[in-house]
Amino acid sequence: MDDIVLETRGLTKRYGGVHALEDANFILRRGEHVAVVGDNGAGKSTFVRQITAVEQKSAGQVFFDGREVNFEGPLQAREAGIETVFQTLALADDLDVPSNLFLGRELFKFRLGPFSILDRKAMRERTLEALKTTAVKIPNVDNPIRNMSGGQRQCVSIARTAAFASKLVIMDEPTAALGVQETAQVENIIRGLKEREVPLILISHNLRQVFDLVDRIVVFRRGRIVASLNKDETDGNDIVSYITGVKGADAAA
Template identity: 85%
Template sequence: MSDIILETRGLTKRYGGVHALEDANFTLRRGEHIAVVGDNGAGKSTFVRQITAVEQRTAGEVFFDGQAVNFAGPLEARESGIETVFQNLALADDLDVPSNLYLGREIIKFNLGPFSILDRKAMRVATQKALDTTAVRIPNLSNPIRNMSGGQRQCVAIARAAAFASKLIIMDEPTAALGVQETGQVENIIRGLKARGVPLILISHNLRQVFDLVDRIVVFRRGRIVASLRREETDGNDIVSYITGVKGGEGARA
């Protein structure tokens, strides 16, 4: 079995005449944590949207777990083992924590078609187990999501991804709107995923966070990958030079 869990070859996305992503060659190995960095509009989120089929790519190939894939949409990507935490979190504000964790994959107690009965007890127990595994503390699981702090909401979204991701987790700026304590909690979850061998793609502007958490740093600039560097072989100044265009050519294989 190959040690590569995800690979893109020539991945390209154009919106009319705008080249948002151009010829992105990228590899992620099993258990590896990679940071994707770059300025606003560099192509980072566009890259993730092509992998997870939020959008359909213009050109290029995606290989996941040894197979060429062409997901029809995010649900198909999720069913294949890719869990994504987007900036908007995709949580249902009026539902409690177990209902959010199991949204779209509810545990059924009695299958009666449209009148099926959910096994709420089983979902609650499994939710608590998922929170314990990721060290997320939510005092009241029955509390609707809308009543929670930004940090708690973010941790619920990450715990959901961590609970169900069998092969890959992608996080898009998971701590951008969080305070110091909440950011530390999310970073501890990411360290726990590393210890469990779950591969991760982390989009982040926080270079301190990047150097603390990942194995490799991939830099996007103007829709292209311009660098792929081992964390221990680079530093913040080097990365900033690639982000700003002081270093880097037309792109390098990642």
């Protein structure tokens, strides 16, 4: 179907004899926001690592933007249009905010091998614009990231993802270590992505957040997808029943 932006068929990851992810069939449509939930070790982050090629899958297929893909690493996934916020932030502590936002995609005044000159002014201006668009407040963007709070660092990472979002955004527990105010800020960024019709996969343990932000909820248990439910047709108790195994369901996408 033309509206499918991401599909996995039989996606599987094994670590020796451990089946961390087994036969995951998943579909994400254009503009759709889907939550991936489950207990610790259920396979949620493993699922994302296969899509983004942080790890190589053991079996199965990934289709993105209308074609089958076999990314060799996360850089290829990003270049294809997948922006990801992982639980472990990929930030360079010694660099300032603009340098982190443009890490790996720097703007240059001109490029001539070792004599290339960065366009720091343009990167700073676009950083301020991105922070304004995402409502992320950083008092001084010229400060090294290491001097910022954990919440500010997370917001910089999320602002980077939202600023460059093109075809798909994946967020793995983006508010797990944040306070109330910073969590609200991140949730507003997610709502902004929805308004822009940027599809999102959100991994979260926060069911209140899940029901506030997404269209559909996919439940993982012991490495398998056990339910795919429209948000308006389920509730928190129902989701918990699938997470804990009280309920079981055929995998659906």
